[in-house]
Amino acid sequence: MLIAATLAIFVAMILAIIRGVIGPTLYDRILAVNMFGTKTVLLISLLGFVMGRPEFLDIAIVYALINFISVIGVLRYSDTNQFKHSPNDNESLKKEP
Amino acid sequence: MDMIITISSGFFLLIGSFLCFSGAIGLLRFPDFYTRMHAVGVTDTLGAGMILVGLMIISTDFLVFAKLAMVLLLTLLIGPTTSHVLAKAAFHNGLTPKSLSNQEKNNKEISSSNT
Amino acid sequence: MKHIISLFVTLAAFWLLNSGHYSVLILSLGFASIVLILVIARKMDVVDHESQPLYLTRKIFGYHLWLIKEIIQANITVVKHIWLGKKSISPSLKKIKISQQTDMGKVIYANSITLTPGTVAIDLVEDEIIVHALLYKDIESLEAGEMDRRVTLLER
Incomplete structure (x- = not known):
């Protein structure tokens, strides 16, 4: 059961990466990265139990905190108006290449 | 007794992995950013909660149990904070949500008064 | 002390x-x-009643039990609509009046809204809160005021 749960989390992480790559707006990408981080915490704790080494949980706690700080840190820039979203963003990105 | 522990933890892990998987499917299927955020909410609250409860049941050491509880508390504290900050940043930078047609006027009023 | x-x-x-x-x-x-x-x-100067809300200790556990029940119900609804597809959802955005007086009560209410899947509190201005919901039904149940009443009971 532990291995099945690990595989399910792994598939969920792959789907989150797909959303992060195709995501139309910037916020979709940040959301996908945030979900990837929380799934990583779960994956680390599950792998600790699969390998019989629950010390991995310390790393999981530290990873949860780092993930939180990285998302908040990126979004602090949104106060400075550098992220101003305009509806034409996606079209201009598509035309460029 | 051993049997009960194995079965109940397996049950929780199964539900948790199903919820995480459906949350990821929702992240791909939903039409716009704000609805995708609700899909991530599922994996952050009950998906992570069920998997960690399942691990708590099979943990033998008290310290391991306490650390799992700590991870669960941190996840529950961090999840709403990040989704609120993300939603607020997106909203104030002019990303308007897709909505029902009879509500569109209402949305325009709110977003124009806030930006 | x-x-x-x-x-x-x-x-x-x-x-x-x-x-x-x-x-x-x-x-x-x-x-x-x-x-x-x-x-x-x-x-x-951060050690005060705001960072250590001791006066909540007696009542908060009952509220948490009720909130866990609510989170489980909301999760079942959201997962059902994920598998039903994008035709079945009705995303909506609305301002909701809140009745809490203290900052702590407002924060607890907004946080509970965000913690429940299907509803996200976007902004909190004075005594109004902007909520985005996956289903219009969720906003109606928030306006009915069950959670609002429980948080208001908590703060006194």
């Missing part, structure tokens, strides 16, 4: 549960670090 004791107990429990080694040297190092944190927190 009771806030400092509460912070000390919290930090000591956190340290003891994370460490797992109980020799005299390690314990004294842990005690020294806790005292250092207390001094820094005292100088930053």
